Amino acid sequence: MRTIYLDHAATTPVRPEVLAAMEPYAAERFGNPSSVHRWGQQARTALEEARERLAAAVGAARREIVFTGSGTEADNLAVLGRWLHARRAGGPVAVACSAVEHKAVLAAVRAAEREGAEALILAVDEEGRTDLGAVEEALRSRPCVVSVMWGNNETGVLQPVEEIAALCREAGVVFHSDAVQALGRVPVRVDRVPCDLLTVSAHKIGGPKGIGALYVRSGVDLEPLLHGGGQEAGLRPGTQNVAAAVGFAVAAELAVREQEAEAQRLAALRDRLEKALVDGLPGTVVNGGGAPRLPHILNVSVPGVDQESVLFALDLEGVAASSGSACTSGGVELSHVLTAMGRTADARTASVRLSLGRTTTSADIDEAARTIVDVLARIRAAAEG
Amino acid sequence: MSSDGRMTVLVAMSGGVDSSVAAALLVEQGHRVIGVTMKTFCYASTPGPSRTCCGLDGIQDARRVCDRLGIPHYVFDMEEEFTRDVIADFVSEYAAGRTPNPCVRCNSNTKIPDLLRRGRMLGADAVATGHYARIEEDGNGAWVVRRAVDGLKDQAYFLWGIPREVLPRLRFPLGELTKPEVRARARELGLVTADKPESQEICFVPDGDYAGFLAAHLGEDHPALTPGPLVTADGTVVGRHRGYARYTVGQRKGLGGGFPRPLYVLRVRPATNEVVVGAVEELNRDDVALGDLNWLTTPPSVGDRVEVQVRHRAPAVPATVVRADPECVELRLDRPVRAITPGQSGVLFRGDVLLGGGRIR
Numbered sequence: 001m002r003t004i005y006l007d008h009a010a011t012t013p014v015r016p017e018v019l020a021a022m023e024p025y026a027a028e029r030f031g032n033p034s035s036v037h038r039w040g041q042q043a044r045t046a047l048e049e050a051r052e053r054l055a056a057a058v059g060a061a062r063r064e065i066v067f068t069g070s071g072t073e074a075d076n077l078a079v080l081g082r083w084l085h086a087r088r089a090g091g092p093v094a095v096a097c098s099a100v101e102h103k104a105v106l107a108a109v110r111a112a113e114r115e116g117a118e119a120l121i122l123a124v125d126e127e128g129r130t131d132l133g134a135v136e137e138a139l140r141s142r143p144c145v146v147s148v149m150w151g152n153n154e155t156g157v158l159q160p161v162e163e164i165a166a167l168c169r170e171a172g173v174v175f176h177s178d179a180v181q182a183l184g185r186v187p188v189r190v191d192r193v194p195c196d197l198l199t200v201s202a203h204k205i206g207g208p209k210g211i212g213a214l215y216v217r218s219g220v221d222l223e224p225l226l227h228g229g230g231q232e233a234g235l236r237p238g239t240q241n242v243a244a245a246v247g248f249a250v251a252a253e254l255a256v257r258e259q260e261a262e263a264q265r266l267a268a269l270r271d272r273l274e275k276a277l278v279d280g281l282p283g284t285v286v287n288g289g290g291a292p293r294l295p296h297i298l299n300v301s302v303p304g305v306d307q308e309s310v311l312f313a314l315d316l317e318g319v320a321a322s323s324g325s326a327c328t329s330g331g332v333e334l335s336h337v338l339t340a341m342g343r344t345a346d347a348r349t350a351s352v353r354l355s356l357g358r359t360t361t362s363a364d365i366d367e368a369a370r371t372i373v374d375v376l377a378r379i380r381a382a383a384e385g
Numbered sequence: 386m387s388s389d390g391r392m393t394v395l396v397a398m399s400g401g402v403d404s405s406v407a408a409a410l411l412v413e414q415g416h417r418v419i420g421v422t423m424k425t426f427c428y429a430s431t432p433g434p435s436r437t438c439c440g441l442d443g444i445q446d447a448r449r450v451c452d453r454l455g456i457p458h459y460v461f462d463m464e465e466e467f468t469r470d471v472i473a474d475f476v477s478e479y480a481a482g483r484t485p486n487p488c489v490r491c492n493s494n495t496k497i498p499d500l501l502r503r504g505r506m507l508g509a510d511a512v513a514t515g516h517y518a519r520i521e522e523d524g525n526g527a528w529v530v531r532r533a534v535d536g537l538k539d540q541a542y543f544l545w546g547i548p549r550e551v552l553p554r555l556r557f558p559l560g561e562l563t564k565p566e567v568r569a570r571a572r573e574l575g576l577v578t579a580d581k582p583e584s585q586e587i588c589f590v591p592d593g594d595y596a597g598f599l600a601a602h603l604g605e606d607h608p609a610l611t612p613g614p615l616v617t618a619d620g621t622v623v624g625r626h627r628g629y630a631r632y633t634v635g636q637r638k639g640l641g642g643g644f645p646r647p648l649y650v651l652r653v654r655p656a657t658n659e660v661v662v663g664a665v666e667e668l669n670r671d672d673v674a675l676g677d678l679n680w681l682t683t684p685p686s687v688g689d690r691v692e693v694q695v696r697h698r699a700p701a702v703p704a705t706v707v708r709a710d711p712e713c714v715e716l717r718l719d720r721p722v723r724a725i726t727p728g729q730s731g732v733l734f735r736g737d738v739l740l741g742g743g744r745i746r
Contacts, residue, residue, distance in 0.1 A: 309506035312459040316419065316507055382505045 003318040004368045008204075008357030009153055009181060009297055010322055015206035015358070017254065018247045022208065025243035032239055034231065043242045050242075050249035054213060057252040058183070058198065059191035066214045066232045067245050071180040071201030073225075074214035075104035077235065078176040078197040079147055081222035083112040086144035088223065096120035096138040097147040098130040098159065099340035102178055105147050106336070122148070127291035128157040128341045135164050139171040145197070146175050150182035154337040154353055155288035156297030158186065165194045174220055180204055180212075184255025185263055185294045196220045200252070202244065206358060207251030211244035258358075266356050267295035269365045273354060274298050276369035281376055287338060287351065296356045301343070304380040305350035313375045314352075319368050322353045348383070350376070393417040394556060395504040396513045397496055398450065398458070400443030403515030403559060405450040405578045406567045410558040411513055412454050419507060420451040420458040421500065425467035425491075426589045449577050461503060463495055470494040472589060476602045479595075479630040480609045482655035483728025483744075486543075487587055492516075493546025493679070501551055511554045516540045518739075519560030520552060528552035530681055532737040535563040542697050545732045545742035546679045596631050603630075613658035615640065618651065618667065626660040629653045635668055635724025652727075669721035673704075675714045675731040675743030682740050685709050691733045691740060693718065695725050701734050714743060 025046055031039030033047045052062040068074045079095060086093045095112045097105050099121050113119040120138040123131050130148050138146065146168050151158045161177050168175035176197035179188045184205045190198055198215040202208055216222060216235070228237030255262075277300055278284045287299040302310075307323060314321050323335070334345040354368070396408040398420045411418045422444045444460055451458035471490045478485035492514075501512045517533035518541045530552070533539040547555070559567060571579035590598045600610055610628035617623055624641050626632060631639065636650040640662060648662040673695060678684075685691060685706045692701035693716050702722055708715035716731075725731075725745060732742035 306503075306506055308462060309503060312419075312457075313507050315457060315459075378508070379506045 001318045002367065003320070004360075004364045004371075005320045006354040006356060006360070006364075006368055007320045007322050008360070009353065009355035011203050011209065012206050012357050013359065014203075014208055014247070015251060015254065018207055018251045021250045022243040022247040025246055029242075031242075033242060034229065034239065047240055047242050047245055050245040053249035054200075054245075054252050055215075057249075057256045058179075058200065058215060059189035060198075060215050061218070063233070064215050064218060066216055066235045067240055067248075068212045068214055068232075068236050069210060069238075069241075071102075071178070071199050071204075071212040072104035073236075074199040074201070074212040075102065075147075075176075075178055076108045077214050077222065077225055078199060079105055079108040079145060080112060080225055081235070082145035082174060082176075082197075083115075083117055084223035084225075085221050087115075087117075092118065094118040094120055094138075094141040094143040095145060095147075096122060096135075096141075096143040098122045098124060098149065100124050100128050100130075100152055100154075100157075100337045101147060101149055102153055102180070103336075105149070105176075105178055109147070122146075124340050126342050128152055128155050128288045128337065129291050130159050130164065132160065132163055132167065135167050139167060139173055142171075143173060146173055148175075148177060150177050150179040150188060151186065151294040151297075152288070152337060153181045153297075154335055155299045155341075156181070156294035156355075157288035158182075158292045158294060161195070162193050168196075169194045181294055181297070183252065184259050185266070185296055187259065190215055190217070197222075202248035202251055205251050205255040207248045208244045211241055211248050213248065262358065263295045266360070269356055269360060269362060270295060270298050272362075273356075273365050273369050274300070276366075277302075277372060280369070280373035287341065287343075298354045298356075299351065300354075301338070301349050301351045302376055303346075303349045304383060305348070305376050306379060306383055307347060307350045309379055310350040310352060310376065313379055314372065317371050317375055319371050319375075321372075322355075323351055350379075391415055391417065392510040393419065393508055394511045394513050395419050395421050395500060395507070395509040397500055397515075398422050398447040399515070399584075400446035400450075400578060400581075401515065401584060402571050402576070402578045402581050403517075403567060405447070405515075405576045406562075406570050406574075407513055407515040407558040408450065408456065409454055409570065409574050409576070411556070412456060418454070418456045419504075419509060420447060420454075420456055421504075422447045422458070422460050423463045423467070423496065423500070424460050425463050425495065426472065446578050446581070453574070453576060461500070463499060466499050467491070467495050467589075472602075475587075476599060478728050479599055480603055480607065480655075481728075482609070482629055482653035484633040484726045485728045486730050487589075488543050489546050489730050492543055493548075497547050497555060498551055501554055511556055512551075513556035513558055515559055516544065516557050517559055517564075518544055518557045520555055520557050522553075527682075528555075530557075530739040531560070532734070532739070533557075533560045538564045540697075541734070541737075541739045542694055542730065542732050544739060545681070545730060547681065548679070549681050552681065596628070599630050608658060609655065611658065613660070615648075615662055616659050618661060618663050623648070623662065629655060629658060629660050632660050634726040649724075665723075668723045670725050671718040671721040672707075673716050673718065673722075673725050673731050674708075674746040675716075676712060676746050678711070678714060678741065678743040680741035682738065684711075685714065685733065685740065691716070691735055694732045694734065695722055695745065696729060701732075713746070 031043035033044040051065045055062045055065045122134040174196045178199040180201045196217045201212040283303045285301045394416045398404040448458045475487045517538040519531040532541045609630035614622045615624040632650045651661045651663045689706040693704045694701040703719040704716040731745045733740040
């Protein structure tokens with residue numbers, strides 16, 4: 001059976017160029033970058049070169065990049081690092097984020113809330129775009145950070161980050177954006193959009209798992225979440241994963257270099273898939289379809305289809321898909337993103353996320369479209385029968 | 386089903402050795418096998434290693450076995466069905482002074498019919514489980530359930546409530562094997578579950594504290610958990626009980642001491658919050674009435690000779706049907722049986738053929 005992987009928003013295969021660049025640092029150049037001897041010096045050089053290349057890929061300076069263990073960790077460092085810093089100064093602390101953030105941000109905001117912070121959750125419109133009025137309103141509470149993602153991981157909907165960044169800048173409030181899905185799919189540059197903090201992750205762009213990074217604009221103060229040997233300017237202690245950092249830098253460079261052409265290619269494929277599903281499955285709604293979107297994510301709601309069965313049935317036919325975020329379990333629990341967009345939970349409506357990537361071909365899309373239409377139509381018939 | 390007899394079979398996999406081997410046997414027989422683990426309740430609401438639903442050992446073990454067998458594995462969230470059909474019944478039966486059998490309820494509703502219904506959406510023809518029982522076509526197109534070859538492990542007792550119409554789409558691959566043979570097969574196949582211990586407790590009360598479970602569902606001050614008098618059959622008060630839901634017919638423990646002779650629970654009277662106790666001889670009865678009936682063969686008639694089993698691991702006792710209507714069957718046993726317990730299953734057999742059964746009234 002032919003298998004088609006349409007879950008690139010969950011993770012991507014490591015690119016051969018990336019693996020080749022990493023390989024020496026797993027074995028013969030194994031040094032600890034903090035060591036003074038030649039092994040350490042070699043590792044330090046590689047680490048700092050990787051930092052420089054990653055920084056350049058997003059328009060940052062080398063010293064503004066902090067390597068972390070994941071995108072989730074970078075999001076936590078941004079939100080909770082700001083909150084800890086503000087709390088230390090005394091007085092009430094507010095933390096703001098959009099209602100459609102990745103759980104890494106939302107749960108961090110809720111954690112701060114449990115410790116006494118005021119959580120300001122910014123409403124979105126029915127397409128999932130953060131309401132600028134809500135941002136202005138939140139800014140009046142002087143939050144220690146406003147976190148709004150660049151592009152949504154479930155729907156692909158692009159957030160008005162330029163406008164929000166400008167509003168925050170004007171108000172003198174620190175702005176964080178999770179660009180994990182956006183990097184390599186749309187231009188992401190901190191020298192064009194005035195972000196203060198930006199999260200990126202390697203494994204969504206052909207890099208290895210286990211490494212993320214937080215861009216921290218010079219002059220923005222954060223408290224570390226971990227304490228130890230002072231690595232990463234004291235913001236993320238722990239011996240750095242040099243091989244992964246090297247792989248991340250290569251993956252980011254490639255993704256940014258190829259971004260424009262790849263975005264065009266993926267958007268065309270995504271549109272073809274979208275049309276095939278909407279035409280083949282009456283009643284299908286494209287979530288966020290009215291807003292500008294990342295080119296690689298398609299999220300559809302199909303009525304008359306059992307949410308839980310659909311991913312299993314697609315997997316049995318060789319198509320890898322997902323529903324919202326990977327950890328949202330349960331057939332009737334609608335994802336927080338679709339809920340924020342005003343959808344209501346319905347066990348008999350399946351929401352499916354299909355996400356494309358570098359390895360997705362035009363033939364894949366045509367075959368996947370046929371399979372998905374067939375499988376969903378069969379489930380519909382079984383549910384009715 | 387395809388013309389060569391190959392089926393797409395959904396196997397209910399708990400992560401234990403029995404269902405692991407059941408899946409392996411179906412794969413060997415050439416069927417297209419899909420492993421499914423039912424998530425039937427939320428195991429813990431607080432995070433921590435292996436305490437969360439997604440990290441539960443059983444699910445991960447089943448997934449490892451499926452990976453080893455080269456078959457897909459999915460987790461079905463059946464919390465809603467299980468809560469409605471099994472847990473709610475468990476709680477209300479105890480509240481009514483009876484002793485329920487949740488495994489029977491699960492087989493009758495959740496594990497087999499609900500799983501089949503969901504399986505249809507995946508194109509499955511049949512559901513298989515790791516029960517020790519046999520299911521066969523009798524040559525005339527009728528399907529019958531028989532006891533397993535391994536008499537020590539036989540689980541036909543738990544299967545009386547399955548709707549008869551699903552039998553053609555049900556498989557019990559372990560029916561011809563003994564438990565040691567099943568373990569040996571698991572070891573041969575290198576399955577991680579080969580040496581897992583038997584599960585004994587009710588799955589949704591893993592610590593065995595069902596009184597605590599009832600308190601959480603009914604409230605500590607529910608009458609079923611409120612102390613009341615221990616009385617003898619003639620009404621003499623001989624002590625206090627700690628809430629009738631904590632007692633089951635035949636129980637000796639937990640009655641307190643100081644009696645001239647050992648006392649046993651004879652019955653529970655929820656209306657008056659009394660627990661009736663007496664001597665061991667008073668536990669014997671030679672009549673049993675069953676309600677909530679289900680038949681896997683032609684329903685019995687008055688005068689039929691059958692064997693009735695009133696408890697898992699109790700022998701089936703020869704009996705005569707003395708009343709048979711759609712709501713109730715009464716039986717006269719050839720010899721008295723101890724501790725016939727309301728709420729438990731009374732299951733009818735003829736030889737090794739499972740006829741059906743009901744709940745003891």
